[in-house]
Amino acid sequence: MNKIISFFKLIRLKNLIIIAITQLLIKFCLINPPIFGINPSLSNAEFYLLVLATVLITASGYIINDIYDVTTDIINKDQKRIIEKSITSKSAILWYIFLNAIGLLLAVYIAYIIQELVFALIFLFCIVSLWIYSKNMKRSFLLGNLQIAFLTGLSILNVALFDIVPNADSEKIKGELIIFKIILCYTAFAFITTLIREIVKDIEDIEGDKKINAKTIAITCGIRKTKWVGLFLTTLTFFGITYFQYFQYSVINSQFEYEISGWGINKIAIFYSFLMQILLLLLGINIYRAQVKKEFYFISQLCKIIMIIGILSIPLFTYLHLN
Secondary structure, three states, X not given: OHHHHHHHHHOOHHHHHHHHHHHHHHHHHHHOOHHHOXXXXXXXXXXXXXXXXXXXXXXXXXXXXXXXXXXXHHHHOHHHOXXXXXXXXXXXXXXXXXXXXXXHHHHHHHHHHOOOHHHHHHHHHHHHHHHHHHHOHHHOOOHHHHHHHHHHHHXXXXXXXXXXXHHOOHHHHHHHHHHHHHHHHHHHHHHHXXXXXXXXXXXXXXXXXXXXXXXXXXXXXXXXXXXXXXXXXXXXXXXXXHHHHHHHHHHOOOOOOOHHHHOOOOHHXXXXXXXXXXXXXXXXXXXXXXXXXXXXXXXXXXXXXXXXXXXXXXXXXXXXXHX
């Protein structure tokens, strides 16, 4: 039982569940509802395989990351370390190869179904990218942070690429284009909140990173300047939501040819946007005030909460639109 629990911790089961739920919410709350006029490329069963492929490859990424991170984890969080304590490096490598192989095979199969075999290269790119990140890039200046943020956003964008693009109908492109733009907005939101979290984690892990001569933004620029980068990104996200609120106010009493245009445009959705802004203000205040490791850990968890609450707007906005 302890081995199983350790394995679930190694692959970050909670994070994998969040990824799977996010993709499922996009599928069943944005793409599948008939009122939105989308002709999905994947059946529900086929889509589950897409989710499984994403989860397996992401899990393997966590494994290889921990394999390369043993030295820094001994310094930063030895009490939470799993490799060479509960699970050997050899076993972890075998799991890494196995999960990647199954995930890539599923990706090829799904790409074959939608007759877009080239899309399988997206998953191959993710595998290689996660390996490069774990081996070298995470110790670099900002590039590793951008890499993880990009891959997080890509996990959302993939839903549109696999389930909307192949069956896009030129005669009904407006509805599909609007849904695609909505997914792009959530992709950008996931990208920037993940980037903030990764930068904050660099501050949290600065002592261990110094021991291995890493060149993270926290080490290169110092904690104070790194916090200002986090504050800038938080402010950027805040004003991004403000722009969305402006759009909400502009169309709330307007009439459009396409019913989908009302998605996210109602009083409850506006209040939800205010909630997101309050959370971002709380995030900014904590980034500004944070001094010690546990405070930066709290900020990292707050970023994850903000991302989850943001994603949960998908079923809420769809429910409000349909009712």
